[in-house]
Amino acid sequence: MLVSHGAFAADLDITDPGWSGNFTASLGVNEYYTDNVFYSRPTWHEGTFEPRRGDWVTVFLPALNYRLEREGHRINFGGNAEIGRFRIYDSENYEDFRLYSNGIHRLDPMTIAAWGVSVARDHEPRDSTEPSAQIAPVPPVYWNTSNYGAISRRFDDNTVKLGYTFDRYDFVESGGVNYDFRDRNMATIGGRWTHRQDDVTSIYTEGTFDVRDYDTTNFRDSQGLRANLGWQKKFGDTVDLELYAGLIFQNFNNPDFDNVVAANYGGDLSWRPMPGTSVTIKGQRSLEETTLADTSSYLRTAVSLQVQQLIRDDFRVYTGASAAMLDFRGTSREDQLTNAWIGFRKYVHPKIFFGGEMSYEERESNSALNDYTESRIMARIGIDSDDAFTEEELASAPGIDKTDIYLGIRGGMTSLMTLLDGERQPGQGGRLTADFGDFGLTGDIVGGIGVDIARWYVGLEGDASLSDARWDHSRLPGGRVFSVRREESYGGAVLAGRRLDSGALAYGRAGVRASTFDTRYASKNSSSADTSSRFGFEYGVGTRVPVSDHFSIGMEYVHAVFNDYLMAPGNGEPDAFGNSESTARISAAWHFNPIPRGTDTPAAYSFAGTYWGLQVGHGGLSSFTTGNRQEETIPPDPPVTSVLNADFGDTGFTAGLLVGHNLQMGSFVIGGEADAEFAQQEWNHEREPSGKDFSMEKVASASASIRAGVVLNDAALAYARVGVTGSYFNIDFVDKDPPGATAASQQWRAGLRYGGGLEVPIDESIALRFDYTFTDYGTLSLQTSPGLETYDTRESLFRLGAILKL
Numbered sequence: 001m002l003v004s005h006g007a008f009a010a011d012l013d014i015t016d017p018g019w020s021g022n023f024t025a026s027l028g029v030n031e032y033y034t035d036n037v038f039y040s041r042p043t044w045h046e047g048t049f050e051p052r053r054g055d056w057v058t059v060f061l062p063a064l065n066y067r068l069e070r071e072g073h074r075i076n077f078g079g080n081a082e083i084g085r086f087r088i089y090d091s092e093n094y095e096d097f098r099l100y101s102n103g104i105h106r107l108d109p110m111t112i113a114a115w116g117v118s119v120a121r122d123h124e125p126r127d128s129t130e131p132s133a134q135i136a137p138v139p140p141v142y143w144n145t146s147n148y149g150a151i152s153r154r155f156d157d158n159t160v161k162l163g164y165t166f167d168r169y170d171f172v173e174s175g176g177v178n179y180d181f182r183d184r185n186m187a188t189i190g191g192r193w194t195h196r197q198d199d200v201t202s203i204y205t206e207g208t209f210d211v212r213d214y215d216t217t218n219f220r221d222s223q224g225l226r227a228n229l230g231w232q233k234k235f236g237d238t239v240d241l242e243l244y245a246g247l248i249f250q251n252f253n254n255p256d257f258d259n260v261v262a263a264n265y266g267g268d269l270s271w272r273p274m275p276g277t278s279v280t281i282k283g284q285r286s287l288e289e290t291t292l293a294d295t296s297s298y299l300r301t302a303v304s305l306q307v308q309q310l311i312r313d314d315f316r317v318y319t320g321a322s323a324a325m326l327d328f329r330g331t332s333r334e335d336q337l338t339n340a341w342i343g344f345r346k347y348v349h350p351k352i353f354f355g356g357e358m359s360y361e362e363r364e365s366n367s368a369l370n371d372y373t374e375s376r377i378m379a380r381i382g383i384d385s386d387d388a389f390t391e392e393e394l395a396s397a398p399g400i401d402k403t404d405i406y407l408g409i410r411g412g413m414t415s416l417m418t419l420l421d422g423e424r425q426p427g428q429g430g431r432l433t434a435d436f437g438d439f440g441l442t443g444d445i446v447g448g449i450g451v452d453i454a455r456w457y458v459g460l461e462g463d464a465s466l467s468d469a470r471w472d473h474s475r476l477p478g479g480r481v482f483s484v485r486r487e488e489s490y491g492g493a494v495l496a497g498r499r500l501d502s503g504a505l506a507y508g509r510a511g512v513r514a515s516t517f518d519t520r521y522a523s524k525n526s527s528s529a530d531t532s533s534r535f536g537f538e539y540g541v542g543t544r545v546p547v548s549d550h551f552s553i554g555m556e557y558v559h560a561v562f563n564d565y566l567m568a569p570g571n572g573e574p575d576a577f578g579n580s581e582s583t584a585r586i587s588a589a590w591h592f593n594p595i596p597r598g599t600d601t602p603a604a605y606s607f608a609g610t611y612w613g614l615q616v617g618h619g620g621l622s623s624f625t626t627g628n629r630q631e632e633t634i635p636p637d638p639p640v641t642s643v644l645n646a647d648f649g650d651t652g653f654t655a656g657l658l659v660g661h662n663l664q665m666g667s668f669v670i671g672g673e674a675d676a677e678f679a680q681q682e683w684n685h686e687r688e689p690s691g692k693d694f695s696m697e698k699v700a701s702a703s704a705s706i707r708a709g710v711v712l713n714d715a716a717l718a719y720a721r722v723g724v725t726g727s728y729f730n731i732d733f734v735d736k737d738p739p740g741a742t743a744a745s746q747q748w749r750a751g752l753r754y755g756g757g758l759e760v761p762i763d764e765s766i767a768l769r770f771d772y773t774f775t776d777y778g779t780l781s782l783q784t785s786p787g788l789e790t791y792d793t794r795e796s797l798f799r800l801g802a803i804l805k806l
Contacts, residue, residue: 059084062081099120142170203231205228224249264285266285277309292331301324302323311458350391371419377512404591432687469486485518491538515536535563612657614656616653628642628786716760731747731791754773757772777794
């Protein structure tokens with residue numbers, strides 16, 4: 001929204017003027033992988049082919065601000081920078097900085113004016129959707145010059161705001177590449193009218209007009225309008241909510257680009273459930289610029305969650321996640337972006353701190369060449385100019401309440417997925433990019449130690465596991481045969497969470513893992529095998545529920561991404577294997593010390609009655625695919641048609657609503673439930689320039705099930721479920737030999753769904769659900785030019801839900 005900028009949210013209470021600032025230094029491991037063949041595949045470092053970039057990176061983050069205040073006026077002058085240094089790939093080094101000044105002035109009791117100017121030098125990271133950022137020898141660098149101005153006038157219960165923004169982007173020639181075609185000006189003017197209905201509620205309408213003007217590529221010039229209606233409300237001192245809806249319109253000078261007309265909607269929820277805790281949820285839509293061929297822009301629909309917790313005055317943790325869908329206008333390309341992070345900061349002095357952070361980023365595209373992942377783990381030290389706490393505050397801060405030491409066993413289902421990329425048709429520029437995957441059982445032993453501090457939990461955990469998860473590919477006779485099987489695995493993780501009233505623990509986790517993969521590869525004339533351990537990062541969520549003073553059961557979901565490796569039968573360019581695994585597992589553990597209770601009198605929660613809820617999910621979709629392929633001749637036999645038999649699969653996300661009703665008889669609970677959700681679960685197989693492209697996508701589903709379970713120690717409901725699910729699938733097939741032979745199918749498919757989970761009460765009317773299901777959809781089919789293609793499809797899905805009693 002145009003005149004947000006924080007300009008009118010700031011108060012003008014007089015504080016002491018002066019300097020403030022901070023400095024942070026970070027050292028960590030950064031790994032990223034892109035399937036863009038122009039960038040990742042031809043890259044060699046000291047004679048070694050490296051599909052995934054792994055490196056040590058040091059980042060410096062200085063910042064300085066001077067605040068000048070007089071009665072009714074505030075002006076800031078300052079700057080900040082981010083300087084990154086890579087140990088091996090020094091071409092990735094960057095120096096970003098920003099200098100700024102801004103001010104806010106009360107012109108009279110009813111009028112506020114605000115302004116700001118800034119100049120910044122920035123670089124475009126490798127996760128950008130722009131080809132120039134993905135394939136350039138060094139990341140593109142640009143200058144951004146920005147200024148804004150706004151004025152706000154209040155008339156009793158009405159407020160009118162007018163403002164403008166202006167941004168200039170100048171791209172610098174980097175690595176011998178000229179980016180002048182991306183230079184542009186972007187200007188916006190707009191206004192907003194707000195009506196205060198009462199002390200806690202207001203409504204508003206706003207509109208903006210924008211101009212996007214490129215220096216050289218005039219066909220990308222455009223003009224746009226935005227119009228929104230919004231509602232804001234405060235719920236006591238703990239919740240602030242804003243919702244809005246409207247319209248996005250953009251007109252492009254290029255007659256080949258269609259006008260963009262789309263719904264605009266979003267919101268902002270700020271929740272402070274307890275002292276020291278902040279939860280922020282945001283959702284928004286925007287139309288973004290791009291220089292991709294054949295597309296004018298892309299529509300970005302995003303949602304994010306951020307949680308910050310002050311455990312003590314000298315110790316704080318934070319975590320968050322975000323997801324976005326990118327719809328590229330005028331093309332069929334769609335990208336799904338996901339991010340997750342967790343970190344902490346510990347002060348050893350009121351001004352000095354150390355900390356750590358783990359983060360994971362993924363771009364999944366229906367054009368597999370644009371897939372991207374990045375994992376990063378960082379250690380930090382820093383200095384703040386302002387004191388984070390006083391010695392008096394620290395003296396009264398809570399200490400360690402309990403120490404928890406435990407040993408246990410776990411078992412569950414693992415989705416093993418592999419992104420494979422390799423050369424085909426040598427000398428002709430041929431390439432295969434495909435998603436393979438299937439499921440298998442996993443079992444492990446686990447041990448850990450943790451501490452409770454004022455009902456917050458921090459711990460360390462280690463495990464050792466075995467799994468039979470594997471996938472296979474064969475095209476016989478005459479084709480390639482390869483497979484991956486996951487064997488033993490060892491992991492370590494940091495856990496951070498909240499001890500609920502009942503003693504149940506809800507937590508997030510992040511760590512490292514070393515897993516052994518048995519990879520086999522054979523072609524007509526040669527074969528190879530590799531059984532090696534691969535390093536990776538993992539992230540997840542979970543819960544542990546006390547059954548007695550020393551015994552607990554739990555459920556968690558963990559996603560891990562591993563280093564890539566190369567395999568090849570013979571002397572051709574090797575294929576790159578990028579493995580990941582997602583595991584839903586249940587646990588049973590013995591605790592050497594009594595399990596702490598959050599309170600001696602937990603709130604009474606009845607599982608009986610009607611409820612509804614929201615849920616988000618992540619899981620694997622796998623199809624055992626069979627179909628005819630090209631003819632092969634193996635002398636002295638005559639030519640025969642080869643047959644493909646392969647496990648294709650990948651992971652994706654779901655989000656939806658549920659409603660149900662339970663009956664409770666003592667500790668036994670039985671009920672029925674229905675749910676509906678949207679999904680972005682898809683696997684792809686792409687060949688260039690010839691061959692066969694095919695894919696399957698799950699778009700939506702609706703299900704009904706029966707649940708039955710037992711209430712454990714008044715702390716949680718452990719349940720099993722069985723039911724029927726109907727899901728909508730898109731199947732596409734393009735045969736490039738001969739060109740133009742295509743087939744497609746959109747169909748609903750019913751499947752048997754079964755599973756179970758844990759439902760943990762938070763208070764008298766809200767519960768947190770950890771749910772796992774496995775669904776067998778049977779065999780889907782598609783008639784293609786080579787013959788009938790069949791897809792025996794299954795799904796392994798974990799969902800995290802919030803349940804609200806009616």
